Amino acid sequence: xxxxxxxxxxxxxxxxxxxxxxxxxxxxxxxEILDTLKDxxxxxxxxxxxxxxxxxxxxxxxxxxxxxxxxxPPRKYYGLTETGKLFLKELNTTWSELQNAVNLVTSQxxxx
Amino acid sequence: MNKTVNIxxxxxxxxxxxxxxxxxxxxLESIKRSFTDSQGRSEIISDIEARIAELFSERVKHDKxxxxxxxxxxxxxIMGQPEDYLVDxxxxxxxxxxxxxKKSAPSKKLFRDTDNSYISGVSSGLxxxxxxxxxxxxxxxxxxxxxxxxTFIVIYILFWxxxxxxxxxxxxxxxxxxxxxxxxxxKKIKDGFENVADNVSEAAKNVSKSVSGxxxxxxxxxxxxSKNFFDTIADIIMFFFKVIAKFIGILFIIIGASALxxxxxxxxxxxxxxxxxxxxxxxxxxxxxxxxxxxxVSLFVFFGVGIPFFFLFYVGLKILINNLKSIGNIxxxxxxxxxxxxxxxxxxxxxxxxxEHAINERSVQKNTLQIRANDTLRIKMAENDVxxxxxxxxxxxxxxxxxxxxxxxxxxxxxxxxxxTTDSIATISIEKSADGRNYEKAITRAKNINYNYIFNNNxxxxxxxxxxxxxxxxxxxxxxxxxxxxxxxxxxxDKSTEDFLSYYDDNLVSSKYANHYVKLTxxxxxxxxxxxxxxxxxxxxxxxxxxxxxxxIQSDENNIKIDVNGVKAESEKVKVNINSDGVSVKSEE
Numbered sequence: 001x002x003x004x005x006x007x008x009x010x011x012x013x014x015x016x017x018x019x020x021x022x023x024x025x026x027x028x029x030x031x032e033i034l035d036t037l038k039d040x041x042x043x044x045x046x047x048x049x050x051x052x053x054x055x056x057x058x059x060x061x062x063x064x065x066x067x068x069x070x071x072x073p074p075r076k077y078y079g080l081t082e083t084g085k086l087f088l089k090e091l092n093t094t095w096s097e098l099q100n101a102v103n104l105v106t107s108q109x110x111x112x
Numbered sequence: 113m114n115k116t117v118n119i120x121x122x123x124x125x126x127x128x129x130x131x132x133x134x135x136x137x138x139x140l141e142s143i144k145r146s147f148t149d150s151q152g153r154s155e156i157i158s159d160i161e162a163r164i165a166e167l168f169s170e171r172v173k174h175d176k177x178x179x180x181x182x183x184x185x186x187x188x189x190i191m192g193q194p195e196d197y198l199v200d201x202x203x204x205x206x207x208x209x210x211x212x213x214k215k216s217a218p219s220k221k222l223f224r225d226t227d228n229s230y231i232s233g234v235s236s237g238l239x240x241x242x243x244x245x246x247x248x249x250x251x252x253x254x255x256x257x258x259x260x261x262x263t264f265i266v267i268y269i270l271f272w273x274x275x276x277x278x279x280x281x282x283x284x285x286x287x288x289x290x291x292x293x294x295x296x297x298x299k300k301i302k303d304g305f306e307n308v309a310d311n312v313s314e315a316a317k318n319v320s321k322s323v324s325g326x327x328x329x330x331x332x333x334x335x336x337x338s339k340n341f342f343d344t345i346a347d348i349i350m351f352f353f354k355v356i357a358k359f360i361g362i363l364f365i366i367i368g369a370s371a372l373x374x375x376x377x378x379x380x381x382x383x384x385x386x387x388x389x390x391x392x393x394x395x396x397x398x399x400x401x402x403x404x405x406x407x408x409v410s411l412f413v414f415f416g417v418g419i420p421f422f423f424l425f426y427v428g429l430k431i432l433i434n435n436l437k438s439i440g441n442i443x444x445x446x447x448x449x450x451x452x453x454x455x456x457x458x459x460x461x462x463x464x465x466x467x468e469h470a471i472n473e474r475s476v477q478k479n480t481l482q483i484r485a486n487d488t489l490r491i492k493m494a495e496n497d498v499x500x501x502x503x504x505x506x507x508x509x510x511x512x513x514x515x516x517x518x519x520x521x522x523x524x525x526x527x528x529x530x531x532x533t534t535d536s537i538a539t540i541s542i543e544k545s546a547d548g549r550n551y552e553k554a555i556t557r558a559k560n561i562n563y564n565y566i567f568n569n570n571x572x573x574x575x576x577x578x579x580x581x582x583x584x585x586x587x588x589x590x591x592x593x594x595x596x597x598x599x600x601x602x603x604x605x606d607k608s609t610e611d612f613l614s615y616y617d618d619n620l621v622s623s624k625y626a627n628h629y630v631k632l633t634x635x636x637x638x639x640x641x642x643x644x645x646x647x648x649x650x651x652x653x654x655x656x657x658x659x660x661x662x663x664x665i666q667s668d669e670n671n672i673k674i675d676v677n678g679v680k681a682e683s684e685k686v687k688v689n690i691n692s693d694g695v696s697v698k699s700e701e
Contacts, residue, residue, distance in 0.1 A: 030163060045192025047143070050159045054152040072169040073122040073162045 011042070016052060017095060018042055020061065020080065020088040027079035029067070053078065061087050116178050122162035124169060128179040136164075136184050142194045145280075164191065220289035222433040223278035224271075232272045240287045241433075263373045274429060276437040357431055364428025371421040379414045383407050409461060415454035419447050469547040469588060473554035481538040481567055483601070488629065489538065491528075491595075492606030493576040494566070509586050514579065524577045525590045526563075529614045530603070530621040532632045533596040540565065540572070543592040546584070557584045563591045576608070602631045 015037075022028060022036050030049065037043040056062045061084035064076045080088065115130040128136070143160065147153040167187045168179055222241045224233035235253055239246035257264040278284045430436050483489050514520040533539065544561040548554030561580050566573040578591045593612075597603055603621070605613065610626035613619065620637050621630055630637045657664040662675030673680045678691030687698040 030159065031166060045196045046163065046190050047160070047192035047194075047197045050156045050163075051147065051197060053159065054156050058152055069166075072166040073124050076159065076162070 012052075015042060015048070016056065017088075017091045019049070019052060019056065020084060020091065023062070023078055023080050023084075024088060027065075027077045029075040029077045031075075033078070056084075060084075114178075114180075121168065122158065122165040124165045126165075126168055126172070126179055127177070128184075129181065132179055132181045132184045135181060135188075139184075139188055139194070143197055146194055146197050160191065167191075221283075221286045222275055222436075223283050223287040224275050225284075225287060226277045226279075227284075231268075233277060234268060234271045234275065237275060237278070237287065238271075240289070260373055261377065263376050266372065266376060267369050270425065274426070274437050274439065275433070361428045361431030364424050365432065366428075368421045368423075368425025368428055372418060372425065375414055375418045375421070379410055382410045409458075412454040412457045412461070415450050416458055419451040419454075422447070468549050468585075470549060471551055471554045472545055472547050472588070473551060473558050474543050474545040475555060475558040475561075476541060476543045478539055478541045481540055481572065481595075483538050483570055487570045487601075489597070489601065489603045490571045490606065491603060491609055492571070492573055493608040493612060494573045495576070495608075511582065519582050520579045521582055521584070521586060521589075522577045522579050523589055526574070526576065526578065526612050527590070527592050527614045528574070528609060528612045529592060529594045529616070529619050530632075531594060531596050531618070532599050532620060532634075532636075534599060535596070536598050538598060538601065539596040540567075541592075541594040541596070543594065544578070544589070545592070546589045547587040554587075557587050557589065560584050561589050561591065565593075574609075574612075576612070597632050599632050599634055602629055604629050 018037060018040075019033060022033050028036075030053070033053075034043065034046050034049060037049070038046075043049065053062065057064065057078070060081060062078050063081050064078045066074050067077050069075045116127050117130050117133040119126050119128055119133060140157065140161070144153060144157055147156055164187055167190060168183065171183050171186070172179065220241055223237050225236035225240060225246075226233040228236040228246060230250065235249035236246035238244075239249045242249075253264065253268060257268070276283075278287045426439065481489070509521050509523045511519055512522055542563055542565075544558045544563060546554055546557035546561065548557050557580070561578050563578045564575050572595075574593060578589055580589055595603075605621060605626045605628070607627045610623045613621060613623040613626065615622070620632065625637070625639060625642070628639050628642050630639050655666050662673065664675075665672045670683045671681070678689070680691070681688040685700045687696075689696045689698075
């Protein structure tokens with residue numbers, strides 16, 4: 001059992017949820033998603049996000065459109081699909097339940 | 113100063129230093145091999161490339177600016193090392209579910225392990241393949257090489273050429289027999305990421321195939337964890353087929369390899385002795401009346417015989433090792449062509465050789481032998497120091513130095529034929545014959561035969577051999593000595609002539625008269641001192657026996673016996689018996 005694996009496993013589950021959350025209100029291109037995630041220290045390196053985005057897109061949770069950019073290559077703007085929105089809703093519930101549960105468990109475990 | 117490269121990254125043009133370019137390329141390719149096609153590799157890669165292009169554009173202030181190692185390093189730091197991309201399920205496969213992977217037995221493949229090589233990695237590759245330490249394989253090679261007189265090096269070189277080197281990570285993992293999956297690749301990448309960078313597109317293909325294959329296998333084996341009974345039977349049958357196939361493969365390799373070694377040794381020794389000069393080389397040279405250079409013939413034989421064996425070896429290796437490198441169509445067709453050419457050349461040489469014997473010509477010389485009517489002619493064969501009679505009279509030949517120390521072909525194909533003549537003087541005819549491609553050549557060779565006799569004091573001493581210069585080659589030289597002897601003359605054939613007297617019917621004096629005095633008559637010959645004993649027939653074969661006891665002829669069911677007791681004849685149905693008791697005939701019907 002490697003700590004890296006456990007950490008990565010934890011983060012990965014959360015990461016997908018977070019990506020979907022970032023796109024909740026408006027479409028964003030990868031750099032914007034990355035900025036949000038990096039600001040929150042959820043991501044250390046950018047590489048991790050690409051396979052995740054592709055997976056979510058292939059799962060039909062995300063779609064994208066191309067937009068020209070002035071400073072660089074054309075940008076892929078990702079947005080939530082209807083399924084994605086439902087998925088996110090589901091995850092929201094799960095997350096708050098999990099949060100409560102984890103809070104409950106971890107606060108109990110702390111020494112008095 | 114640095115060389116720069118122009119690249120197009122996600123549709124954006126960049127100047128980049130060559131070393132930076134190589135680093136970036138390595139980076140992208142190692143990421144590429146972390147993904148499979150089913151994961152949408154090409155899309156992920158193009159996204160990553162687009163992001164890198166974006167990051168580069170942020171760093172490029174003006175058009176002329178060149179991207180260097182520093183920028184690439186920065187970008188890699190932002191993007192993360194290849195292992196950071198491995199966020200998929202497969203990263204956890206070395207933990208709980210790993211049992212499902214053990215079921216899909218990892219198939220080991222033979223590669224050359226160039227990372228741990230002394231020469232080419234053949235030994236360490238074989239070591240991985242056979243699960244033996246490479247040291248033992250090296251020892252084995254050395255022992256085999258010494259034992260085979262160095263020719264095993266050829267086999268080693270064949271392995272070197274035919275077995276691919278493990279270049280990519282996937283191949284290196286396959287070589288050790290571990291299943292190819294992300295965690296193993298990751299491990300390998302961590303072990304020596306910098307060393308494995310070339311030929312990556314190939315590797316990525318391999319990895320993706322094996323990973324998706326492994327993934328499929330894993331999931332399906334979970335679905336139907338209890339294997340069908342018939343599947344098991346089929347597996348067992350397949351296993352036996354595989355074992356048999358491998359066995360045949362090993363057999364092919366052994367046959368092919370040993371034949372190749374034998375051929376190489378033969379070829380080398382045959383051509384080296386040309387310089388060293390072994391005595392038997394003369395025989396080859398003399399027999400070769402067509403004058404084709406022996407080394408050429410040996411080369412054709414080498415190719416004509418060796419190439420089929422090489423293919424046998426190759427097929428054997430192919431059966432045994434499924435990832436064998438193809439020798440390529442060009443090599444295959446070259447070898448095929450070379451083989452055809454050699455075979456045709458050998459046929460042509462054969463025909464040429466045969467045509468050397470197409471024409472047989474004779475050169476005859478006749479002489480009279482002065483003998484008086486009452487004299488007895490004594491005939492004997494000359495003893496020869498040079499050419500001792502150890503070579504029995506046959507079609508063979510011998511090469512020896514003559515009295516002048518010149519190499520000469522000696523042959524003992526001498527035939528003595530005796531005929532009667534009504535003339536009062538005896539005549540001797542020496543008929544020399546030889547083969548050749550054409551009339552002139554044959555007659556020249558016939559004339560070049562040296563054959564002598566001495567007639568002195570009523571004694572005729574014939575040479576027991578013929579000789580000819582080596583340049584005349586061995587072309588079936590023969591000498592026929594015909595003696596025309598007047599009727600009523602008496603002739604004595606010495607014991608030494610026994611082997612030379614002709615077997616043919618027209619010969620009046622057959623070998624049984626040797627060592628006797630024979631008188632020529634109108635009808636043939638009479639032998640005064642031949643005793644009856646000399647004519648005793650003694651036959652002893654399983655079916656017929658004629659000896660002093662009597663005559664006995666036997667077949668499966670019939671039997672005739674004549675001896676001192678009488679006559680006894682038995683067949684399946686009739687028995688006749690004549691003995692001291694009288695005559696009895698018995699019939700079954």
